[in-house]
Amino acid sequence: MTRRNLAAAFLALLLLWLVGYPLLVTLAQALEAPRWTLQHFTEFARRPEEWRALWASIWISLVTVGLAAAIGVPLAFLFERAEFPGRRVLGSLVALPVVLPPLVGVIAFLFLYGESGFVARGIQAVFRLEEPPWRLAGPAAVLLVHAYTMYVYFYLFTRAGLARLDAALLEAAAGLGARPRTVLTRVTLPLLRPALTGAALLTFMTSLASFSAPYVFGGGFRVMTTQIVASKLNGDIPAAMVETVTLAAVALIGLALIQRSETGRVVAGGGRGVAPARRQLGRSRRFVAGFGWVLAAILLLPHATLLLVSLVPRSTWTIEILPPVLNLSNYAALFSEPERLRPLVNSLWMAVAATAGALVLGFAAARLAVRGRTPLGGTLETLLAIPWALPGTVFAVALSATFSVHAPWVGRFVLVGTAAILPLGYLVRNLPLTGRAAFGGFRQLDPALDEAASSLGAGWWKRLSRVDLPLLAPALAAGASLAFLTALGDFVISIVLYTFETRPISIEILSSLRLQETGVAAAYGVVLAALSAAVFFLWGRRGDEMRTGSGLHLPH
Amino acid sequence: MTEKDGSPNQSASLRSATRPYLSLDHLEKTFGSLRVTADLSLVVSEGEILALLGPSGSGKTTVLRLIAGFETPDSGRVLVDGEDVTPLPPERRRFGIVFQHYALFPHMTVGENVAFGLEARRRKGPEVRDRVARALAAVDLAGFERRKVTEISGGQQQRVALARALAPEPRILLLDEPLSNLDPSLRERTRRELARIIRAAGITTLFVTHEQDEAFELGDRVALLHEGKLEQLGTARELYSSPATRFVAGFIGRSSVIPGVWEKATGRARLPGGAAWRAVADSDLLDGAPVDVVVRPEALTFAGARNGTAAEGRVLETRFAGHETYFSVALEGGGEVEVLAVPDAAQPGWKVFVAPLPAGPLPRVYPGTGLSLSPVEAK
Numbered sequence: 001m002t003r004r005n006l007a008a009a010f011l012a013l014l015l016l017w018l019v020g021y022p023l024l025v026t027l028a029q030a031l032e033a034p035r036w037t038l039q040h041f042t043e044f045a046r047r048p049e050e051w052r053a054l055w056a057s058i059w060i061s062l063v064t065v066g067l068a069a070a071i072g073v074p075l076a077f078l079f080e081r082a083e084f085p086g087r088r089v090l091g092s093l094v095a096l097p098v099v100l101p102p103l104v105g106v107i108a109f110l111f112l113y114g115e116s117g118f119v120a121r122g123i124q125a126v127f128r129l130e131e132p133p134w135r136l137a138g139p140a141a142v143l144l145v146h147a148y149t150m151y152v153y154f155y156l157f158t159r160a161g162l163a164r165l166d167a168a169l170l171e172a173a174a175g176l177g178a179r180p181r182t183v184l185t186r187v188t189l190p191l192l193r194p195a196l197t198g199a200a201l202l203t204f205m206t207s208l209a210s211f212s213a214p215y216v217f218g219g220g221f222r223v224m225t226t227q228i229v230a231s232k233l234n235g236d237i238p239a240a241m242v243e244t245v246t247l248a249a250v251a252l253i254g255l256a257l258i259q260r261s262e263t264g265r266v267v268a269g270g271g272r273g274v275a276p277a278r279r280q281l282g283r284s285r286r287f288v289a290g291f292g293w294v295l296a297a298i299l300l301l302p303h304a305t306l307l308l309v310s311l312v313p314r315s316t317w318t319i320e321i322l323p324p325v326l327n328l329s330n331y332a333a334l335f336s337e338p339e340r341l342r343p344l345v346n347s348l349w350m351a352v353a354a355t356a357g358a359l360v361l362g363f364a365a366a367r368l369a370v371r372g373r374t375p376l377g378g379t380l381e382t383l384l385a386i387p388w389a390l391p392g393t394v395f396a397v398a399l400s401a402t403f404s405v406h407a408p409w410v411g412r413f414v415l416v417g418t419a420a421i422l423p424l425g426y427l428v429r430n431l432p433l434t435g436r437a438a439f440g441g442f443r444q445l446d447p448a449l450d451e452a453a454s455s456l457g458a459g460w461w462k463r464l465s466r467v468d469l470p471l472l473a474p475a476l477a478a479g480a481s482l483a484f485l486t487a488l489g490d491f492v493i494s495i496v497l498y499t500f501e502t503r504p505i506s507i508e509i510l511s512s513l514r515l516q517e518t519g520v521a522a523a524y525g526v527v528l529a530a531l532s533a534a535v536f537f538l539w540g541r542r543g544d545e546m547r548t549g550s551g552l553h554l555p556h
Numbered sequence: 557m558t559e560k561d562g563s564p565n566q567s568a569s570l571r572s573a574t575r576p577y578l579s580l581d582h583l584e585k586t587f588g589s590l591r592v593t594a595d596l597s598l599v600v601s602e603g604e605i606l607a608l609l610g611p612s613g614s615g616k617t618t619v620l621r622l623i624a625g626f627e628t629p630d631s632g633r634v635l636v637d638g639e640d641v642t643p644l645p646p647e648r649r650r651f652g653i654v655f656q657h658y659a660l661f662p663h664m665t666v667g668e669n670v671a672f673g674l675e676a677r678r679r680k681g682p683e684v685r686d687r688v689a690r691a692l693a694a695v696d697l698a699g700f701e702r703r704k705v706t707e708i709s710g711g712q713q714q715r716v717a718l719a720r721a722l723a724p725e726p727r728i729l730l731l732d733e734p735l736s737n738l739d740p741s742l743r744e745r746t747r748r749e750l751a752r753i754i755r756a757a758g759i760t761t762l763f764v765t766h767e768q769d770e771a772f773e774l775g776d777r778v779a780l781l782h783e784g785k786l787e788q789l790g791t792a793r794e795l796y797s798s799p800a801t802r803f804v805a806g807f808i809g810r811s812s813v814i815p816g817v818w819e820k821a822t823g824r825a826r827l828p829g830g831a832a833w834r835a836v837a838d839s840d841l842l843d844g845a846p847v848d849v850v851v852r853p854e855a856l857t858f859a860g861a862r863n864g865t866a867a868e869g870r871v872l873e874t875r876f877a878g879h880e881t882y883f884s885v886a887l888e889g890g891g892e893v894e895v896l897a898v899p900d901a902a903q904p905g906w907k908v909f910v911a912p913l914p915a916g917p918l919p920r921v922y923p924g925t926g927l928s929l930s931p932v933e934a935k
Contacts, residue, residue, distance in 0.1 A: 448659035451626050454646040455653040456673030456724060466672070470663045 008374035011364055015383040017411055018428055022398035023248065023390075025412075029401055030241035040238040044246065053227040054246065060142060060214075060223060061207035061254075067147035068203045072154025073196070078292070079155075080162040083278040084285040090292040091159075094299060098152040099536045101489020102212045103506045104525045105149050107513070108302035110136065110216065111309045111522065113144075118305060121321050141217035146207055148299075153206070154199040161195030162188075201258045208251055209391030211492040224250070225393040229495060232397060244397045248390050255389050303529065310522035330523035340520070343508035344527065350504065351487035354426030355434070359480050361427075362434035367468070370442035371450060384435030387428055396496035399425050419502050425493040430483035437479020441472040481539040485532045577602035577760045578623070578728055583632035585618055585784075592618045594784040596632070605754060605761040607775025609768065611807065615784035616764045620732055623762065625649050636727055647676070652721030652759075654731040658713050660705040666692070666716050667701030673724035691723035692716075695753055711742050718750070722757055729754065731763035735770060747773055768808060780804055802922035805850040810882075814891030816849045818842070818921055825849045825921050828889030831867035833912050835919040846924035853882055853896035855916040859909040866909035869893070871902045885910055 030040055044050050079091040097105060111117050115132040123133045136144075165188065173183045189196075211225040218226055224247040231240040311326040334340050365384055369377030387395055403415035403424075415421040449471070453463045469476075491506035498507050505528050512521035578600040585593040592615045600606045608616045621627040623634055625646035633642045641649050652673075660669050670688045679687070692698055695715035705713060714734065721729060734750060735743045751774050754761050765771050771778045772792035780787045780795060780803075787807075788800040799805035806813065816825035816833075820843035824832040827849070835849060859866035869885040872892070881899040885908060886892050895901075895910055902908050912919060 446657070446659060448655045448657065449661060451624070451646065452653065452655060452659035452661075452720075453672065453676070454626075455624060455649075455651055456720070457647050457650070457676035458672070459647055459676075462676055467661060471661075 004368060004372045005374055005376070007364075008368045008372065008376040008380065011361070011368065012376050012379050012383065015361065015365070015380065015431075018424075019383050019386050019431065021411060022395065022402040022428075023386075025402040026241055026244055026394075026398040030238070030245045032238065040242045044239065044242040049222070050227070050243065050246075053222045053224050053243075054250070056139070056222065057208055057224040057247070058250065060139060060146070060210075061204050063143055064146040064150060064207040065200050065203045067143060068150040069154050069196070069200065071147060071151035072156075072199070073158050075151070075295075076155050076158030076162060078288070080159045081278055082288060084289045084292070086289055086292060087278075090296050093296040095152055095156060096303075097149050097299065098156065099485075099533050100303070100529050101485070101491075101506070101532055102149060102210075103216075103489060103491045103509060104306065104529050104532075105302065106145055106212045106216050107509060107521060107525055108306040109145050109148070110513075111518070112302045112305040118321070125321050137217055137219040138221045142210075142213045142221070142223075145213040145217060146210060148302075149213075150203045150206055153202045154196070157195040157199035157202075158192060161192045165191055197258065201255070204254055204258065205251065205389070205391075208247075208254065209393065209492070211391075211393055211495075215491075215495075225391060225492070228393050228397055232400075232496065237401075240397055241401065244394050248394045251390055251394070306522050306525050306529070309518055310526045312519040312522075314517055314519055330519040331527075333520060334523055334527065340508075343503050343505045343524070346502055347488050347504040347506075347528075350423045350426060350502070351484050353423045354430055354487045355480050355484045357423070357427045358430035358434040358483050359438075359476065362431060362436075362438040362479065363472075363476065365435060366438035366442045370439060371447065371468075381435070381439060384431045384439075386432075388432035392429055392490075392492035393496070395428055396425060396493045399428065399493075400496055416497065417499055419499075421497050422494060422502050422504065425497050426487035426490060429490070429493060430487060433483040433486065434476075434479045437475050437482075438472070441475030442468075444475075445471055477539040481535050484535055488535075489528055489532060575602045576600075577604075577637055578762065579633075579635040580619070580623070581633040581635060583619070583622055583634070584630045585615075585622060585627060586630055592784050593622065593629070596781075596784070596786055598779055598786060598789055600760055600762060602637075602760055603758050605763070605774060605776045607771035607778045608762060608764045608781060609766065609771040609775075609778050610781035611766060613783075614781040616766075616781050617732060618784075619781070620730055620762065620764050623728075624651055624653055624730055649728075650724070650726050651728045651730055652724065652726035654714075654717045654721050654729070654734050656733040657737055658717040660713055660716060660720070662706055664705070665701065666697065666703045666705055666708070669705060669716060670701075670720045670723050673720060677724055687723055691719040694722070694756065695719045696749070710738050711746050714738065714746060715749070715753075718753060722753075722759070726759070729757070729759045729761040729763075731761065733764055733766070735765075735767070750774065780807065782807070797917055799850075799920060802848060802850060805920055805922070809852060810894065811850050811852050812891075812893040814849050814851070814887065814893060815924060816847050816921065818845045818847045820844075825919065827867050827887065828891060829867050829869075829887055830889070831865055831911070833865060833867075833919050835921045837921040841921065841923065847921040848924050849919050849921050851893060851912065851919035852917060853894040855913055855919065856893060856895040856910055857913045857916075858883075858895065858897055858901055859911040862909055863911070866911040868907065868909055871904050871906045871908055873904055874899075874902075883908075 031037065032040060075094060079087060079094065113119050114136045115134065117136070120132045120134060120136075123129070124131075127133070169187055169191065170183055173187045178186065209225065210223070211229070214221070214223045214226045215229070222230070224243060228240050228243045228247065231237075231243060308323070308326075310330055311328065312323040313325055313327055313329045316325040317323040334344065362384060365380040368374045369380050374380075399421065400416055402412055403421060404417075405412045406414045415424060445468070449467055450463055453467045458466065489506065490504065491510075494504050494507050495510075498504065503511075505524050509521045509524045509528075512518070512524065576599045580596055580598050583593050583596040584591075596619060598606075608619060610616045618627060622629050625641070625644060629642065633640050635641065636649075661672065664672070667688050670691050671684050674684045674687055688701060689698065692700055695718055697712060697715055697719065700708070700712070700716070705716060708716070714737070718734075735747055738746055747770060754774075763774065765774075775792070777789060777791055778795055779789045782803050788795055788804045790798075795804060795808050799808060802813075805811055814827060816827050818837060818841050819826055819832065820841065822832070823834055823837075825835045825837075825847055826832045833849065833851075837847070841847065862868055867887050867889075869887040872884045872886050874884070875882040876899065877896075879899075880896050881901070883895045883897060883902055884892060885895055887910070893910060
């Protein structure tokens with residue numbers, strides 16, 4: 001065995017231990033190894049609330065796909081095919097929700113549309129109602145938040161698909177006498193099919209894994225992710241394991257079904273030629289521009305609300321429509337009180353550590369697989385991609401089950417309750433992001449460059465430092481930025497694995513809300529959103545390409 | 557060919573081209589079930605430029621990669637000046653390589669690209685600067701050190717790649733289709749420049765190409781590969797006038813292939829229409845054996861009337877080529893040949909008689925396949 005294959009085998013074992021092993025442990029616990037019984041599955045099947053949660057997860061995800069498509073696709077056509085004042089700025093603003101951590105979006109919605117939010121208070125005051133006009137709870141609330149946060153996938157994918165479209169194909173159809181409607185249905189949409197399927201897949205998977213929205217707005221309405229966490233918190237570990245296995249199975253079946261529906265339907269011929277010119281709008285341009293600005297305002301309103309609430313000092317806003325006092329006291333508390341600063345520091349160091357680890361593993365795997373052409377290349381790539389296919393809750397529960405037992409001879413150590421478990425959890429979730437970036441980068445890199453360096457006498461370190469890393473830096477930075485953002489804003493892994501000492505920002509937001517410290521919660525949210533936006537715009541912008549090209553974004 | 561035949565550099569190169577320097581010893585390489593290189597052995601002399609010529613899929617790039625160390629042979633050895641370099645990784649072979657698409661490091665300047673190999677061999681600042689300047693001057697790019705490689709033309713990129721390969725003073729220079737990335741208009745000029753620079757460097761060179769003109773102009777000798785096997789190794793003239801195999805005869809230059817029967821006693825090939833042409837054959841070809849007669853257009857002429865050597869035929873079409881014209885002639889009894897003659901020698905539809913030129917190169921015969929190929933098909 002060559003040194004390269006030995007390194008690949010070692011890396012494959014490490015990834016298997018991190019990614020595959022916890023899932024096997026979860027399955028074994030669900031089957032109550034070593035008794036190996038289906039008893040817990042039988043009990044699961046007998047409980048109607050389990051079926052309700054499972055069905056809720058599925059139908060919520062399907063409806064989310066429909067709603068997100070209904071918003072995202074027309075928006076993409078508008079911004080990609082029509083020219084009007086402010087198109088570029090608005091086009092970017094509309095994509096903004098993708099940058100922000102899911103929990104931040106959820107609490108922003110709460111402050112704006114919740115029963116004590118600005119809109120409800122305003123309506124209550126205007127119509128002199130005794131009770132708030134609505135309660136933002138249940139499936140409708142979850143769908144509203146999902147549609148708001150996930151239409152971006154359809155928007156970005158469709159825009160990218162439209163930009164890649166060859167104008168000559170549309171002109172050929174028109175030249176053959178096809179009317180615009182026929183061109184749309186017979187040429188444009190079929191050519192967009194891969195992009196639309198990619199968006200649908202990503203939306204479905206993200207929705208199936210969604211935790212923040214159902215957790216905050218669900219109330220009595222449970223989906224599988226919240227059901228798993230509830231079972232675990234209630235101490236019903238066997239039920240949590242069976243639910244985890246079931247959710248993982250549903251995710252994999254969904255993934256397989258969508259991918260199977262696309263097999264053999266690969267559309268060739270796209271990506272060549274010049275994209276169609278944008279249509280110059282006539283009289284309607286002002287109307288369209290106005291519509292665009294209003295839309296952008298609506299989409300940005302939740303985040304503006306978050307900023308406003310973050311400036312409201314504690315206990316100063318009770319029954320007024322608008323807060324009477326605004327100052328920076330919440331931010332001062334965040335940065336001056338050690339216990340409030342701790343979650344910020346925790347999130348930062350854990351996100352940095354997890355991203356660095358995931359980056360090293362992704363890079364090593366990609367270099368061995370693509371450059372080294374090791375026979376284990378496919379295995380390495382699959383192992384790195386697995387966490388993408390499974391909801392974060394599944395991995396959180398699997399890691400918790402695996403690393404709460406001291407059995408070093410079978411690769412199990414007590415990490416739950418220590419500072420290591422959360423970074424490890426983030427790392428596992430980040431592997432698809434850094435791995436995909438590294439694999440994509442290496443595949444785009446001309447192998448002759450490495451050969452040229454090698455023929456000029458450069459050893460592996462010089463090739464790595466002078467050729468590979470500088471050329472891969474943009475792709476790696478994009479992957480690392482997305483990984484860092486995911487870890488920084490994580491909620492789903494954190495809620496299962498955090499300890500008081502290692503609590504990250506998301507957990508602190510939740511506890512602040514519980515303590516009625518909405519201003520502090522909002523201030524955390526703003527800091528998180530600002531950090532995320534800064535990282536994204538500094539290093540992650542090339543991630544646009546990755547997301548739209550490969551369907552890469554982690555479920556919430 | 558002019559430069560090759562007359563330049564002083566060429567003479568110097570040929571003077572030193574006597575000592576064996578690069579040897580390929582029974583090289584074998586398979587990818588899966590595909591045998592890419594089959595028992596390949598050849599020797600390149602010191603200072604010699606060898607062209608590795610062959611059609612697509614002939615295995616020539618694989619041979620280059622085996623020499624460079626990017627691929628490991630299943631068996632066989634690569635020797636440089638008697639040293640077996642087969643187990644050495646590419647970075648320890650001290651070979652210079654010019655890649656088909658140049659593989660210039662896009663994040664480095666021209667100067668940094670050329671300096672890369674020197675720095676990798678731990679040369680220090682002033683020496684590196686001096687050698688980079690000299691290497692760039694040698695390829696007529698003096699002063700280009702700070703230019704970005706993405707901002708220079710394709711021809712200049714090609715010369716930077718050459719300077720980068722030559723700067724560390726490698727033992728062997730390998731070039732993979734060095735001109736294929738250039739516009740046809742630029743290719744001929746660059747080919748001459750490339751020849752000048754390589755000959756001035758006096759380095760043992762092996763380059764891969766699928767273009768005959770390129771191989772003939774740049775190479776002191778040409779190795780013709782087909783399906784991983786060496787068909788013939790020799791000068792351009794040898795390959796053209798004395799092709800060792802039917803493949804060589806068909807691949808090099810234009811030629812027609814017609815069926816015939818070998819008459820060993822008279823040294824002639826009898827064509828289906830009855831004419832018998834004097835031809836060259838391997839001595840072990842049996843009398844009466846079916847053969848393929850391979851004949852070049854310039855070796856044929858139109859005869860005035862039927863005689864023992866003139867084959868009757870009808871002109872199918874003509875192709876104007878300046879002061880001469882190619883005439884496609886369907887022969888009576890089967891087969892089609894191409895004749896090069898003055899433009900008004902015949903018209904399409906005319907009945908003509910075709911015979912080998914008395915003083916021209918003789919047709920060659922090879923064991924027959926029963927196929928008749930026009931010059932285009934023969935390629």
